[in-house]
Amino acid sequence: MVKRKLGALEKVEADLPNLQHKIRRDPKSYIEDFRAQHYQYESHREIFMAAPTSATDTGIISLRDLIDFISHVADCYPEILKDFPQQLIDMLMEHHLVLESELREKLVGSLVLLKKKELVDSATLLHTLFPILISTPSKTLRALLFQKILSELRTANSKSTNHKLNRTMQTVLFNLVTSDRTSSKALWAIKLTRELWKRQIWTDAKAVEVMKEASLSTNEKVIVGGVRFFLGGDKEREEMEDESSDEEIDVGRIRHQLGINKKTKKKARTAHKAMLAHKKKEKKKNQPHPLNFSALHLLHDPQGFAETLFSKHLQSNKSKLNLEQKLLVLQLVSRLVGLHKLHIMSLYSYFQKFLTPRQPSVTSFLASLAQASHDLVPPDVLEPLIQKIANEFVSEASAGEVATAGLNAIREICVRQPLAMNETLLQDLVMYKKSKDKGVMMASKGLLSLFRDVGASMLKKRDRGKEASMGLRSGEKEERRFGQQETGGIEGLELLEQWKEEERRRKRQEKGLASDAEDDEEEDEEDNWDAWNVEDDDDSDVDGEWINVQSDDEIEISDSEDEGKDRPSKKAKQEEKAKAEAEAEEPKKADEVSKETAFSKLATTRILTPADLAKLAELRAQASVDAALSGSKRRPGPTASSRHTDDPLTAEEIEGLAALSAAKLTREEKIAHAKEGKLDRAEHKSKEAKRRERKQEQGKSTTNKEKARKKNFLMTLGKARSKNKRSLVETRAVLKAHHDRKKRGGKRGNVGN
């Protein structure tokens, strides 16, 4: 429609945005105009409600504009607009199927706006939007609603966790998933939960419960969505966290720019904002890291869940999943089994039929099998599987990749349950270390080194290696029995112990130098007294060295002092405390106590302070760095130590060095391989060009020299010509002027100097 011709003044005055602006400034004076517009809205609404389908935008003002206008000024007239939110909700709920798309989006936007103005509470908003999200056939509306719901939940949880809202929303999602297990509507629950999980807004068991129910549904898409969440949701969360902490704000630079650039209000505001963000980030950095349990750990009944997953999706004939989806489910089941040490006996026989080299994506099956084995699985369940892998995969006739995969899989299983291996098979497999194929050779050597650690007696004598055979002879190395558990400890506790000892020694040295002059005879008593003293001091001192532990052999080796070795152990000291001071010589005895017991004592007799724990973490990190730096004399395989128990075992790890067994790469492949790691390498450029680019990026200007170089040739021509025609006198004058200028420091001169 052609727009009505408006007089110039009318154009300025009589539009809704203008009125809106005026109302915002002075709501009281414009109440009459607002009321008129409200009646207008009411009549339009009446017209619309009479025939929602045939609503057309005629005239200058449409219902959409009116809704927009009213919702923008709604906070000024709460009394007149009591029913307005409810009217919008009704309109949207009842007619969202037939509404014109723009009006529909405006309704959604207005409701969100009203929420922002706190005329609608977020529970109502979510209860309005979510049912529409599920039921609407329009893709754009769904996208809009999803985004709005998500941002609503995020803002509701931004200041502090809104438990009430979260709980109601989670219940809604849970009901959605459980109510109709065949429908794909549950996908929305999955999408929402996953997104909120990723952003660490929902981190509790209830969200995990929703996903658990989703992965037990009967709709393939929903199953896969749920399973994928368990397999990748936590990783996603970590990545998100890393990403968000990446954006660093260079405060110095902002300050610098603020000093140099033109000062406008806007720039000051942006700088202020950036500073605030920076401060917030700093604050966040200092806060203790929130405990984030992975979804797999938050499951309530992992055994039941894994069993139902297995029987429903893998074992039963009715499941319609294809191989890829089945593999995903299998991965989840096996991870649950491995992580929680569950028992699903039929799982292992299920694997039996897939363990042939012809099976598509067999490496994933092998990885899953390895994942599903743990030290509480009866060895006789795993033994036939290992046998089968050995028979099917590992033979002279089979291709190098196949044998490598088989050997790797066997090793991975044996890492988790060494008892599943028998002697003859092991000795047979170890023979492959002589293989010509590099991949097979490496895999076999990996198996060998594993069994040198865990079951050297099964190896032939010449394969055992020096350490293992020595260990065997001295009886130090004992094979683990089935179900035998290692006594647990605190990782790095011995490091802490050692550090404390050193600290103490250092202090003692400082003190000892002074006390040395006085008396040497009553050394022990002095020591004891010191010890008491130290302890007294440390009761008040938080991160002081208040643990006084018996010395060990290393201290005797150290040269500088002799006092240190006679320190009473902590325990001994406490005994002393109970008894009398006279028995000061007792600690000598405690020296004999073995190292391990001393360590356990440290943890059992002392409460580690936060400062201790922080130091422990630091020491652990230091140790790992040292280990990495000191080179790999005996590199323990990446599978052994670097992998966390939570991390999944992937098919790539099973394939392992299969690339080595493959034929040699062509030149192109080699180049491509070399280039792989260096994606973001810039094109080759001169230093100058790079500098210029950098300057331009920072919004800096060019130098005068560069400007002169870029100057249009024709512009320089006149001057060049005239230069030729100068007389000697003129030339002299110019040169002189130039010289003067240079001396002064430019045209304006260095006035300050």
Added chain:
Amino acid sequence: MGSSTKRKKEKKQDFQKPKLKVGKARPKPENYTDTSFKSKAIVLNQQSLQLTAPSSNSQFTHHLSLLSSKSDTQRRDSLAHLTTSITSRPVNSPLPQPVSVMLPSLLPLLLDASNNVRTQLLKLLRTLPHSDVEDHVLQLLPYVRAGMTHLAPDIRVSAVEILSWLVESAGEQVVSCAGGWIKTLNCFLSVLGWHTDESAKWSSTRASFGKSGSKGKPMVKVLGALAEFLDAGVGEPGASAGVNGDQNGNDASASSASPFPLSETGHHMISASAAPYAYLNLFGQPRDEEGEMYETREDRYRVFATRFLPAVDRGLKSAREEGGELGRAASGVTKVLKGALSYGPGP
């Protein structure tokens, strides 16, 4: 320029004659553009292949459909065509199309941006027979109300004009239909700016947001329409010589005309109105107080006295004080109001 041999050669090339050869196609000029194209079918849009001229009835429908045209001259012309074809139809013959068919395309034009279209629309509406309009008041009123509170003052004025036509042709229905009484009165007050105490405090009527339109004296027209509307709603039944009078008269005559044993026959007969049970609101949205039907004068008077009388009184007083044409119009309203007040809530 042109001194070098190269230039000369270039120049020469421009005027070289293309060599024509026997048995070969003529060489194409340099600036030749290929305009041929391939298509499976060629469709000619909007081709009328009728030999006979369209009948007046089909022309009427065609023009009805043209009412939603983009160009306002087109809309105006179509309206004019419709008007002439309605007025020039033989006496006592039915309308070319029933009103219920015409209204959906006519109604949005109430809020049309162009002045000419709206005046033409009013002309068309005036040609419609009253009896046909009565049944469609409920559809018309929301548009009229939307027009009365429109931001553009011209539209407000023409909406008021249309309302006065509507009251004139179907006054009883206007005031008694659902939402017709309170909502319309509200609109009147907001057009006049009489709603709040603040607006009453100022000696002159407050200038409303937006400029007054090209048609002058909007207030006078609004006051005139208000007088008619109030007369139709709460006016003295006997004294009002307006449109609603004959209706009451009809009732009276029906009850009195019946012979002796029959009394109140009219109440037992099938109602003559189109929707006799509309007040039950069986199929619509639930109504609130404002949207309720106020079918009797008594009801309307009660609502008017409690909700609107003070505001109207205050407004009328200030309008009278302004004097001139406005004051005269205001005193017209006052007269109606006085009559209504003297009659009171009813017999």
